[in-house]
Amino acid sequence: MTDTLAAPTANTGGARFVGQRVQRREDLRLVTGHGRYTDDVVVPGMLHAAFLRSDIARGVINSIDVSAARQLDGVVAVFTGADFNAEIREHWVDFEGPGGDASPFRVLADTDVRFAGDPIAVVIATSRYIAEDACELIEVDIEPSTPVIGADAALAADAPVVHAGRADNIAGAIPAAADPVLDEIFANAAHVITETIDQNRYLCVPMETRGIVSQWDPFNQELTVHISTQGPHGVRAYIGRALGIPENRIRVIMKDVGGGFGQKMFMIPDEVAVVLAGKRLGRPVKWIEDRRENLMSGLHARDDRMTVSFAVDDTFHILGVKCDLIEDVGSFNAAGSSSIGFVGLLFPGPYKIPRVGFSAKAVFTNTCGRCSYRGPWMMETAAREQMMDIAARRLGIDPLEFRRINVITSAELPYTTAAGLVYDAVSIDGSLEQAVSMVGYEAFRAEQAAARAQGRFIGLGLGLYVEPSGIAMGNMSSEAAIVSISVNGDVTAVMSSGSHGQSLETTVAQVVADRLGVDFERVTVVQGDTAATPFGPGTGGSRSAVILNGAASQASGDVRTKMLEIAAHVLEAATDDLELEAGNISVRGTPSKGISVTEVARIAYLRPQELPPGMSLGLESHARYTPNAPFTFSNSCHACVVEVDAVTGGVKVLRFIVSEDCGVMINPDVVEGQIAGGVVQGIGGVLYEEMAYDMSGNPMNTTFVDYLLPTATEVPIIEYGHIETRSSTNPGGFKGMGEGGAIGSPPAVINAVADASPTSSTGRSSSRCRRRTSAPPSTLLADPAE
Amino acid sequence: MADTTVGIPTVSVTVNGVLRRGTPEPRKTLADFLRDDCELTGTHLGCEHGVCGACTIFMDGEAVRSCLVFAVQAEGADITTIEGLSAPDGTLSVVQKAMNEAHGLQCGFCTPGFVVSITALLRDNPDPSDEEIRQGLSGNLCRCTGYQGIIKAVKIAAGQSVDANGKAH
CATH class of the missing domain: 1.10.150.120 ([2Fe-2S]-binding domain)
Structure with a gap:
């Protein structure tokens, strides 16, 4: 593959660390058991919280009797919605901004319950054991009624409303716009192919559940919150508005966080209840969500249905598409969790689709609310890539051939999609061809035919997509860095991020070290504490490589420039003649004439008389960075090979290949780690994981015995192909790729299973793959359609 | 149940080579005993129902899930947690x-x-x-x-x- 990287220049720093498999500096504490997760935080006088939750999906609360619970030894307080709900002054997160159509919210269920898991009361006690005991002593009388379960029920003409006071169960909608041009395309197309694609509800499942320790200090009028989150600043701003506490009296700290995947982007009502309880009592309170709570009420994801129509001409070019999406967002969905806008915007993805018609509804149901799980809009890829296979089979051509005919090629760049998005630095056809080459597509077809002759069913599926990384809109538009070189020449990068597994302590240090020409070991990264760090929206949306490192580059660049100016003055040379490498600044061609970074730092702080005239003291810069485009597009192609047991329906993933172009790779280990984690979440979502509800609204998968995550025995070795097309949106040429693994893998797996199905070998019919809710794990049924 | 230790036998276990005595409630898990009483928070609780394995420790040489063992069941046991696998100076195993x-x-x-x-x-x-x-x-x-x-x-x-x-x- 052509290397499209530009060489680093003297002004931007070298590439001694960027691009290297630098080993993570987070690991020393984490592999030895010395990380600091929220449950590891212990504060003197700390109390413990436990929640009583509704086991009924929908009903009116007739009464709540907490008297017996309050009398239990060790119980300090029991609070209900009547105690807390009126305390909330404003309920909106930075992502939404004020005045928007905020999601329904209350701290605790008061008049009614709206999903099984809805928190009704919180017990505060001297131990978690006692708090849980006391929950069992609370008497709640609920008059149940028929819950709204599933999108069809939500949209039924006589459907009860999930949220009292709303006219219907519509959480958001994009109506179908009249488009006579598209209608004309469909009317005259040689082929029109329509299919409905379902996606089951599956969840983020971070290994660390939620947790919070809230300390209100009435004597300093200060709130300190340790929380398992994806970003401390959003938590601080939200609490400030909700409780009427000035932001500068709130300190939010996140140390190590055991994964988030979108679930921990925003606070949930339970966490707000803990803050309120602690403030009311003037005591520190800890709540550690248990796994059942995390699965039942910690926010859900996916659960979509999309009907897609392709209009195709007689040379198999896609002329237009129509899509209609229905999302089930549950009851109390998180801000931004409905992705209907993004799905329509991104649907054309990697293909030349001249015209797109899109309509959508997001609906409330009496189930746990939705959050923005890794690639929240990925239904566009899940549905489109399945449709590519379905359409190809109905057209009688190979799915690869259909993709090759329609893919956007590098020769066609810059390419503007039907929705107006511009791709300039992508390699979509390159990643398709790299994945196809790595998997050995032609040889596989021969192997598949031979296997079928022996009664074995193997299949190959592709998933091709363009990922809108580094999303820079609204509160997500920027990240910030404060980079300084201190008196002894050590570098500190204080970052706006909220790392929860992304290796940012390592990768940011790589970027800063290169920009400053110092050793990696001299750079320390600080993050996750509102008392020390500048505002950031939280780590998510594949933003850190692009936006956070943009900030790191910008601040480091300022410091670098100043260092060179000081050195030039001291060395009596022009800055353009200086080289900065390995902690030393020297005059090019005269290596003996130089000065160390440490010496420059000492001048900057301790010997102002040696500075150039008029220069301010110090070596530090605070930069807030926004990329020069709202999206930084990366691209990828997944290729999955499976074998389906014709008797049991069991699926074994034999190979999984990912060709990825995330621009300049900062650390290939981190890139591959992110890809692998996302891919396996996608494999899990298709083959093993499902959060199902029965018709009474009971969640059926609230333990790890019922909600099955993939283990080491189910996943193949993932094979990576890298293409590095430098991005134009940011100084490092980076692109985000944190979500892509979870976007491309589900359709690749489903397409592989469908491809293994004997019905597809006839060339006559299409086949599609549907998950059967009642099926045993790892079982998919390939239905002949039509 | 109240958090009382009256009448509850003392538990003695060797944790990472050090004898630790405690008076946990009979229902207290070994994981909670290690985390709360011994202040060894490297043993993590990911599910508390014996599936995720984050709380795995060595107990008398066997890898066990400490969320499925009561502290009192560990009486006399020799336990090694994650903290006991590296050297005190941070040298990794x-x-x-x-x-x-x-x-x-x-x-x-x-x-x-x-x-x-x-x-x-x-x-x-x-x-x-x-x-x-x-x-x-x-x-x-x-x-x-x-x-x-x-x-x-x-x-x-x-x-x-x-x-x-x-x-x-």
């Missing part, structure tokens, strides 16, 4: 070092359980096959890595050579 080298962790929450399970696996089977490695890891859940780096780490710790994709040679 072979398995810990391999996890770092192989990018075997991201958020790190499941890592202590994996390190204990891998240590047990390689003690009992110093040169495991691919299949044996996967079986040996199947009692621990990870949500970040897709197990790729962890499998590679086992191979590195076992002295097997690996390529970039973690395949043994």
Whole structure:
């Protein structure tokens, strides 16, 4: 593959660390058991919280009797919605901004319950054991009624409303716009192919559940919150508005966080209840969500249905598409969790689709609310890539051939999609061809035919997509860095991020070290504490490589420039003649004439008389960075090979290949780690994981015995192909790729299973793959359609 | 039940070579005893129902899930937690070092359980096959890595050579 990287220049720093498999500096504490997760935080006088939750999906609360619970030894307080709900002054997160159509919210269920898991009361006690005991002593009388379960029920003409006071169960909608041009395309197309694609509800499942320790200090009028989150600043701003506490009296700290995947982007009502309880009592309170709570009420994801129509001409070019999406967002969905806008915007993805018609509804149901799980809009890829296979089979051509005919090629760049998005630095056809080459597509077809002759069913599926990384809109538009070189020449990068597994302590240090020409070991990264760090929206949306490192580059660049100016003055040379490498600044061609970074730092702080005239003291810069485009597009192609047991329906993933172009790779280990984690979440979502509800609204998968995550025995070795097309949106040429693994893998797996199905070998019919809710794990049924 | 210790027998266990005595309630799990009473928070609780393996420790030489053992059941036991696998000066064990080298962790929450399970696996089977490695890891859940780096780490710790994709040679 052509290397499209530009060489680093003297002004931007070298590439001694960027691009290297630098080993993570987070690991020393984490592999030895010395990380600091929220449950590891212990504060003197700390109390413990436990929640009583509704086991009924929908009903009116007739009464709540907490008297017996309050009398239990060790119980300090029991609070209900009547105690807390009126305390909330404003309920909106930075992502939404004020005045928007905020999601329904209350701290605790008061008049009614709206999903099984809805928190009704919180017990505060001297131990978690006692708090849980006391929950069992609370008497709640609920008059149940028929819950709204599933999108069809939500949209039924006589459907009860999930949220009292709303006219219907519509959480958001994009109506179908009249488009006579598209209608004309469909009317005259040689082929029109329509299919409905379902996606089951599956969840983020971070290994660390939620947790919070809230300390209100009435004597300093200060709130300190340790929380398992994806970003401390959003938590601080939200609490400030909700409780009427000035932001500068709130300190939010996140140390190590055991994964988030979108679930921990925003606070949930339970966490707000803990803050309120602690403030009311003037005591520190800890709540550690248990796994059942995390699965039942910690926010859900996916659960979509999309009907897609392709209009195709007689040379198999896609002329237009129509899509209609229905999302089930549950009851109390998180801000931004409905992705209907993004799905329509991104649907054309990697293909030349001249015209797109899109309509959508997001609906409330009496189930746990939705959050923005890794690639929240990925239904566009899940549905489109399945449709590519379905359409190809109905057209009688190979799915690869259909993709090759329609893919956007590098020769066609810059390419503007039907929705107006511009791709300039992508390699979509390159990643398709790299994945196809790595998997050995032609040889596989021969192997598949031979296997079928022996009664074995193997299949190959592709998933091709363009990922809108580094999303820079609204509160997500920027990240910030404060980079300084201190008196002894050590570098500190204080970052706006909220790392929860992304290796940012390592990768940011790589970027800063290169920009400053110092050793990696001299750079320390600080993050996750509102008392020390500048505002950031939280780590998510594949933003850190692009936006956070943009900030790191910008601040480091300022410091670098100043260092060179000081050195030039001291060395009596022009800055353009200086080289900065390995902690030393020297005059090019005269290596003996130089000065160390440490010496420059000492001048900057301790010997102002040696500075150039008029220069301010110090070596530090605070930069807030926004990329020069709202999206930084990366691209990828997944290729999955499976074998389906014709008797049991069991699926074994034999190979999984990912060709990825995330621009300049900062650390290939981190890139591959992110890809692998996302891919396996996608494999899990298709083959093993499902959060199902029965018709009474009971969640059926609230333990790890019922909600099955993939283990080491189910996943193949993932094979990576890298293409590095430098991005134009940011100084490092980076692109985000944190979500892509979870976007491309589900359709690749489903397409592989469908491809293994004997019905597809006839060339006559299409086949599609549907998950059967009642099926045993790892079982998919390939239905002949039509 | 009140948090009283009256009449409850004292538990004596050796944890990482140090004798620890405590008076936990009979229902207190060994995991909570280690975390709260012994202040060894490296043992993590990911599910508290014996599936995820994050709380795996050595008890009398066996890798066990400390969320499924009551502290009082550990009376007289010799326990090693994740904190006991590295040297006090931070020098890593072979398995810990391999996890770092192989990018075997991201958020790190499941890592202590994996390190204990891998240590047990390689003690009992110093040169495991691919299949044996996967079986040996199947009692621990990870949500970040897709197990790729962890499998590679086992191979590195076992002295097997690996390529970039973690395949043994």
